[in-house]
Amino acid sequence: MADTLKPATRLLRAGRPHRGWVNTPVSRASTYVFDSVQHWRDTRSRREQERLLSYGARGTDSTHALEDALVELEGGYRAKLYPTGQAAIAVLLLAYLKTGDHVLITDAVYEPVRRFCAQHLTRLGIEYTFYLPDGSDIEAKVQPNTRLLYAESPGSLVYEMLDLPKWADWAHARDCLVAVDNTWGAGLLYRPLALGADISVQAATKYLGGHADVVMGAIVTTQRSWEPLERASVDFGQTVGADDAFLVLRGIRSLPLRMAGHERNALHVATWLQQRPEVARVLCPALTGDPSHSLWQRDCTGTNGLLSIEFASGITTADVEAMIDAFALFGLGASWGGFESLVVPINMNNARSVSDWSGRGALLRLHIGLEDPSDLTADLEQAMMHLKHRAAA
Ligand SMILES: *Cc1c(COP(=O)(O)O)cnc(C)c1O
Numbered sequence: 001m002a003d004t005l006k007p008a009t010r011l012l013r014a015g016r017p018h019r020g021w022v023n024t025p026v027s028r029a030s031t032y033v034f035d036s037v038q039h040w041r042d043t044r045s046r047r048e049q050e051r052l053l054s055y056g057a058r059g060t061d062s063t064h065a066l067e068d069a070l071v072e073l074e075g076g077y078r079a080k081l082y083p084t085g086q087a088a089i090a091v092l093l094l095a096y097l098k099t100g101d102h103v104l105i106t107d108a109v110y111e112p113v114r115r116f117c118a119q120h121l122t123r124l125g126i127e128y129t130f131y132l133p134d135g136s137d138i139e140a141k142v143q144p145n146t147r148l149l150y151a152e153s154p155g156s157l158v159y160e161m162l163d164l165p166k167w168a169d170w171a172h173a174r175d176c177l178v179a180v181d182n183t184w185g186a187g188l189l190y191r192p193l194a195l196g197a198d199i200s201v202q203a204a205t206k207y208l209g210g211h212a213d214v215v216m217g218a219i220v221t222t223q224r225s226w227e228p229l230e231r232a233s234v235d236f237g238q239t240v241g242a243d244d245a246f247l248v249l250r251g252i253r254s255l256p257l258r259m260a261g262h263e264r265n266a267l268h269v270a271t272w273l274q275q276r277p278e279v280a281r282v283l284c285p286a287l288t289g290d291p292s293h294s295l296w297q298r299d300c301t302g303t304n305g306l307l308s309i310e311f312a313s314g315i316t317t318a319d320v321e322a323m324i325d326a327f328a329l330f331g332l333g334a335s336w337g338g339f340e341s342l343v344v345p346i347n348m349n350n351a352r353s354v355s356d357w358s359g360r361g362a363l364l365r366l367h368i369g370l371e372d373p374s375d376l377t378a379d380l381e382q383a384m385m386h387l388k389h390r391a392a393a
Pocket of ligand 1 (some may be wrong): 085181
């Protein structure tokens with residue numbers, strides 16, 4: 001029967017005890033005590049290949065339960081957990097790349113990864129090149145030593161998409177692995193492993209946790225690419241606490257329901273914004289006319305709470321900052337994916353290296369939360385009064 005169940009049902013059943021409690025009890029634990037020297041030796045000889053209880057940092061019932069749910073969500077072989085999304089990306093890059101290798105990184109990458117590359121890949125003699133988020137210059141930028149194609153689709157801040165099946169085939173023909181930052185899709189709206197990627201990483205901090213109360217990273221891989229990640233994660237001492245694992249697993253139970261709410265509210269707000277003279281464009285791949293709309297239609301099953309606004313020409317960055325300060329409901333803060341609405345200013349000069357955003361309007365990113373959307377549009381309307389150079393209605 002389990003094979004015929006729909007994804008939402010399977011997600012609710014993943015990572016649960018086979019009998020007794022509905023939820024796996026939280027196991028705060030460092031030391032696991034063995035029955036005998038034989039048991040100890042046997043476990044240590046098998047723990048690199050199998051998932052066994054041996055020491056708290058190697059996993060507990062709580063982290064194993066969450067890993068099982070992530071494997072169900074992303075459709076991979078096994079999962080690994082990290083203290084933050086950034087930590088997961090850092091370990092990923094170091095697990096699959098060695099001195100002398102080259103990695104192609106999307107220009108749409110989560111911004112802090114840029115500094116990681118500049119500081120640490122360079123120091124280790126690993127070359128990296130940013131490619132255009134639509135992949136149009138990948139052929140021109142590949143090198144004989146390219147070992148990894150790193151994508152983020154939809155990308156950070158303006159949500160550019162890559163034709164992942166096409167580029168995954170291309171990469172595999174060159175003995176090159178494909179990793180995707182899947183934080184936008186959360187494994188629910190977008191499934192990189194099913195589209196040909198080898199590795200899917202996400203900030204569980206965002207939609208998986210879903211309540212702005214935990215930070216965590218997660219990686220799911222195919223069987224073929226599992227081993228380097230498993231080794232590097234142990235070598236770098238990567239683990240998460242049982243309480244945090246519990247929070248993320250609890251978040252996953254309501255993920256489909258929350259995501260549907262974010263989508264409904266975001267589309268409501270997007271439609272409202274599109275009528276406003278202050279707004280040149282609403283950036284969201286689910287909207288007709290967005291440059292990634294056809295890829296989104298083909299590869300995604302829905303959209304989330306993220307929308308970015310490109311303002312009409314004449315509206316300045318200072319205007320946008322005054323608007324941000326005027327919000328009553330949208331909080332100014334990092335992250336997204338929680339139940340609440342957030343806003344941040346966007347500076348594309350820092351966020352992109354090879355994409356051309358010159359001559360475009362000032363930008364703002366919104367995360368549309370689960371509040372009543374009419375309260376959110378009312379807040380947007382009053383905050384827009386603070387745009388000094390408002391376009392005439
Ligand atoms: C937030 C985010 C990260 C980093 O996650 P943290 O848990 O904040 O370190 C990585 N990738 C993307 C796309 C993100 O939005």
